[in-house]
Amino acid sequence: MKMSTYKTVIIISLLFSNILNADDILNEDSLENLLNEKIELKSQIGSRDRAKNYLDSSSPVDVITASQIESSGQTQLTDVLKYFVSGFNATTSSLTDAKDHIVSFTLRGMSSDQILVLVNGKRVHTSAIFIENTGAISSGTTHVDLNTIPVISIEKIEILRDGAAAQYGSDAISGVISITLKGQNGTNEITTHAGVRKEGDGSHYQLNSFVSIPLNYDGFFNISLSGDKQYQTQRAGVDKRVDPAEVHTHIGLPDSQNLALVLNSEVVLENNIVLYMDSILNKRDTQASAFYRTPSDSRVQYPDGFLPMMESQILDYSGTLGMKGSFIHNWKWSLSNTYGYNSFDYNSKDTMNYDLDPNSPTSFHLGKLIFIQNSTNFDLKKKLDNFTIAGGIEYRYENYQIKSGDPASYFESGAQGYAGYTPEQEVDTSRNSYALYVDTSYKSSQNLTAQVALRAEEYSDFGSTQNIKLSLGYKILPKLLLRTTISTGFRAPSLAQSSFSHTSSVLTDGVLLDKGIFTVDNPVSQSLGAKALKPELSKHLTVGGVYQFTNKSSLMIDTFYVLVDDKILISDKLAPTTQEQIDIFNEYDVSTASYLTNAVNTQTFGIDIKFNNNYTFKGGSTLNSTLWYNYSKNEIVDFNEPLSAGRVLIIEKGQPEHSIKFSNNYKRGKFNYLLNLNGYSGFYQSIGDTPYKFGAIATVDLNINYKINKAFDISVGGDNIFDAMPDKWDKSNVYLGYDGIIPYPSNSPVGPNGAYYYLNAKWKF
């Protein structure tokens, strides 16, 4: 036998002896050491069974813990998810009306409204903001405003990368993001954050606190407070419409102020009944801008030009009140009510209405959008030997309102920047839905797990839907789990999609044109052939597996296929072609019109490959590494309505198809280092129907934390520390062009803001 063969035999022997003696090691260890052992990371998402090791789930699940969030140095929830989850995309944009005031996000290349978000297991309401801009990835959607939830209040984030409408109802198509708020045994702390962009702008300051008050029988009352101030970045190019050419328009992060309060409590009674409540209150004010209006001698007001400033006040609150306990024979029950409210109050200043010149107001109230959601749930669960049977009923009420702005804001051409909502566009519409669901799971002693979930739902506006999910997991080897799920799903058209309408003047190639989005039942839409909205229907298949080399090292590979019928989009801007259409368009004073429609059928497929490894060095230092590759391909397979090439491009190639993350967390003594490498493949955006490609981009994030003592620690870090910037438009143009007002694409996964450097400090008490 050669020397190298001996070595191999020895190494393999060591390897197996290490595994086989795990129980003995546990028995020999001291109690103090056992109390320092980390236990498996558990997840609850995707099953109504009790929480279990996330690597044993029959659906692909990822878990982000509070300590990972803390190590990352990230201060916004969308940034945390973008930091850790490959295939999660979040973009900020400018000059996109209301979208400037909310961060849109996608998972696995699908739409922003195809993600369900839960807090403490309860459905989160969406924002009232309807994304009108057809160039945005999230165009035509209303989605959850994730950044209303301060990260200091979060104990754990679970991401289910699978369809789950048969379990949770509407929206759970591309996945579910489940947030668990800090519960019992939390550590009181105050944290501060201060950072600035490499360019010297975009300063960001944040102050957070978390206090946990223990109650009897391990109950708790937790209070999280978070306040932050974001100063704008400026990445606009010069405006060549004026002489001399100078930067006038604002592009980049907007100015914003945010204040959030989170309460989370459980009161445990002596009879084991638990009263639970949580509440999230968020108030955010944001200031963005519209396009700069060039000087004009024909105006009395602002003859030297003006930059309309768009201001929003967003108020978001939600609250859950519930109780849970056990009946006889260990039937567990839970009764809860969750209320959610989001309002978007839209204003502008430093602007005018051309049709009121020279007496136009210079500031306007443009209107208000409100969304309310109330869910009442009753759940039952019972464990019977190898079976767990769970089920429940849900009643949900939703309401959407549009309130009109000042008369001057919508008079004739309306306020410059964004015309106010008119009284005709006002709406106060509601619907309700009932759901009945059953979720059963079986775990055999032979390492087979099977799950069947059924959910029937009745909506007052579009009727009923029934969905099913089958999951199967089988450990063909003690360390190898093979898993598959097959399911159907749906997404109910949001009330905003059914009832939103707005008309405005848009600068197109230097000319102001009146355009409008109309509800499907509006005569303008009807003249164009609009039909009542139907729910999006989906079919899902996930096949994959997990290999656990040890309990601290795993490889997950999951492939997925999602087919969505009747995806709802804003139609193309359509001009009238018949005399009847021309008459109706003239009546409504618009030159082009759009409406919401079940425009296309899409398919999305791809793969996630995730390797995680924790290594403990001699001396106790540890290295936790995760390498995660995601491929997501989105395609339109059928058109129910014609769609311009530019719109098709955004759906099919508007986001990177390949993304990769390589995260390394090294702990040694009082230091904790986190190095994150992110790579994204190229993507496309269009001007009109002409596609433009933007190249692949890579960024590096670094965070170095030093524990001064048990109570204090400080961090210094940076995101995108080498200041990677997206490609500029490959075109010379006054507006969208490398030498124009908007040099960078709005849908870049990295954004045009550049490197960000920060300092964090924490005091535990």
Added chain:
Amino acid sequence: MTIRGFIILLVLITNLHAYQLEDKLKVAIIGKIAKFVQWNKPATQNFSIIVLNTKNQFFKTLLEGKRVNSKPIKVIYINNINNLKDSDILYISQSSSQNLQSIFKAIKNKNILTISDIRGFAQKGGMIQLYTKNQKLKLRINVNSVKAENLKIKSSLLRISTLVKETK
């Protein structure tokens, strides 16, 4: 990657300080706790651990036959507290959370150490409670309950535990 490189990678991967299964680690900790407790009852042949209302097999695989105070551990699973005759440790699973007071009544004055991971167990009159904090298991001890059953716990265990009082 060469075969040699792959083998080295495998060794690196497997030579790890692994995350522990929660159910398994709880049992290992219960086995250790026994060494910090002094019972005041006539000597028996075995050290007995009664496991109430759970089939957690780690009690058998990890503890059965191991020794506490020179006596081999015997693990007995029961589903009804009335079937309990005598024991050194009684582990009460979460599915018994509704019946805690009747369990305490049934074992009163029997010099049995009670351990559980039921929420609020120590404050409800149990002796040692296991709970989770930052992905680690911790201990809560109700010293009054321990004293009431004429048991003694070493100070070294009390030092690494949180002490609580019963809530009336």
